[in-house]
Amino acid sequence: MHRRCCSICVLMLLIDTASLYPVFGGVEGGSVVLPCSDRRIVLEEKQLTIHWRHNDTRNVYDIIRGEVYVRNQDPAYKNRAEVLPEELKKGQISLKLTDLQLSDRGTYICFVPDVGVHHSTQLVVKERPVKEHRAVPVRSHGTETSLGRSLQLLLLSGFIRQFI
Incomplete structure (x- = not known):
């Protein structure tokens, strides 16, 4: 009983800790804007x-x-990170990351020492969908006789699982 109670407490602490930061997501190769205001x-x-x-x-920016x-x-952020000038004028220190990499996953911290601002954000980067080609033999309607031709299909990996 004591062991189960401790496990529940630890789980609640982990859930609480994981939800402390706003979470933003992007796809590998895409871009994301992380706000800080x-x-x-x-x-x-x-x-x-x-x-x-x-x-x-x-050091990102x-x-x-x-x-x-x-x-x-x-160097991993060279020409991929910028603070948006139009947002700066409004007091927003939004960081734009382009060409997202899987290694970009993690916690981003924006801090402004002059005014004591320290803001953390979590970034989740998903793998780019993999394109897959499949050849499907074309058969005659009704007789199921192969016509000696094939139909080329281009499927995204996320959709393949849904239809196969």
């Missing part, structure tokens, strides 16, 4: 320093005193 962020008043990090270790700074950016 706070009422304390007013970009027009002063030139803020903004950092985006992936899993606490990878920096803005230092209002200027984009990519010198220390992790």
Whole structure:
């Protein structure tokens, strides 16, 4: 009885922890916008320093005193990450990631040290659907005699499971 009660408590803690961050999803090769905003962020008043990090270790994007700074950016994000300028004007520090990779999965942290903003977001990246070609023999209607031809089908992997 005691062991079951402890297991339930641990499970509840894990569920609670997993739901702390907003979760966003994308497909491998696609793009996603991760939002970060706070009422304390007013970009027009002063030139803020903004950092985006992936899993606490990878430098995704920096803005230092209002200027984009990519010198220390992790090479995996080169030409794939940007903070949307039109959103910055509204006090939103939205990060756009393009050409999503499976390695992009994880926790993204946006922090603005000048105003004490620390915002975490979870990113889930699904594998790109695999295209599959199948040849189906064409048969005569009624007699089921093979006509010596085949019909080429292009199916996405997600749909294959539904119809086969």
